[in-house]
Amino acid sequence: MDLAIIFSSGIAPRAPIAPQAPIAPQAPIAPQAPIAPRAPRFFVPFVVSMTMNEIDTALLEFKLPKQYKPGADRMSRLLALQPEFINLVTAALVNAPSGRYIAAPTTFRDKECDVIYISKTPSNLPPIILEFQAKVDLDFIHRAFSYCMEVYKRYTILPVVLVFCLKEMDRFLLMEKFKATQQWPYMLETECSLVSSHFYLLTKDSIMDLVSADESLPPLAAVAHFLISGEPSIIGNSRWDDEHIKLLYKLCMELATQDGKQEASRLDTLKRVCVDTHDQFEKIVKYARLNPGQAIRYASAGMEYTSQMARKIDHLLSNQDDCVTPMEEPDVDDLVCNDLARMPESDFDKQAILSFVGKFKKEFKGRMNWSACYTAATKDPSLSHAVARYANAASFKRAYYRFK
Secondary structure, three states: OOHHHHHHOOOOOOOOOOOOOOOOOOOOOOOOOOOOOOOOOOHHHHHHHHHHOOOOHHHHHOOOOHHHOOOOHHHHHHHHOOHHHHHHHHHHHHOOOOOOEEEOOOEOOOOEOOEEEEEOOOOOOOOEEEEEEEEEOHHHHHHHHHHHHHHHHHHOOOOEEEEEEEEEEOHHHHHHHOEEOOOOOOOEEOOOOOOOOEEEEEOOOOOHHHHHOOOOOOHHHHHHHHHHHOOOOHHHOOOOOOHHHHHHHHHHHHHHHHHHHHHHHHHHHHHHHHHHHHHHHHHHHHHHHHOHHHHHHHHHHHHHHHHHHHHHHHHHHHOHHHOOOOOOOOOHHHHOOOOHHHOOOOHHHHHHHHHHHHHHHHHOOOOOOHHHHHHHHHHOHHHHHHHOOOOOHHHHHHHHHHHO
């Protein structure tokens, strides 16, 4: 192309290409350091699980049944009767030495509280009332005050009350009536010096900062967190590593295992009672027309048998210490007794027993001794037929009051 044409078109001529500088040789590549293996994705839980191996394997694997999970009424009461739990609570609450407090009866004339602790020996240590309450409202507070008055009547010392609020707290009470204590900022207290020396309350919110922190939990805060969490296994509890939490789960594991076996034993015994009683009714129906006298004897034996079982159940219900004691197996011989002495009492026998007991009461000084009365009656020839149907002093005593 002609240069004149290029210039006339306005296109500048391309600059000549400069020769390239010689390329410097590349430095030799240094060998790479070996790549560190990538940390596992779930590294932190892995470390936690390694630490948790320090806890008893059986405790890690154990899961409390629903009826025994923390905060459940039955488990709370069973747990509160354990010496380790009593020492933990009383030492933290009133600085009591280990073993000083014991559990006391909780039933009053028309009411019952959850737990009462009293000093083993006479001292100035106050009774302690524990309440495991799902909802804390004004009705409950008034009820708790009534427990305090009953305890004061019984022990003449104003009690200390500690309430674990497991779920719901009345907002008015929380804001207006309960304030954080100076000694334990995580614990709330209300003024009621006329009925108790102290009235404390622990809630989920009051212990929240402690639960979230890394420090060990104070004993009472640990108990509150354990109960409020409701976690059936220790690995589900956010403070599984706390020593007090470990102790509480261990106690519950032992209690649930033991109580479960005892409960199964009681159910087996009750089933046996039902089967034996059913069989007895069958015999009564069978002989009702063929041999009425025999049917009546079977009925009398059945009445005595069921009465014995009722007494055993009453004993279990009236004694807290027997709450995990199995019922004894009933003596089935009571149901198959063919002794003619089991026939219904005649009017003559009834009058003879009433006369004998009345005479014995007049001659016997002091409180009525039914064992002695029964023994004397069995030795009286004139009463041999009337007394033969009674197996012991208790049945003899019931017969007397039934005849009156």
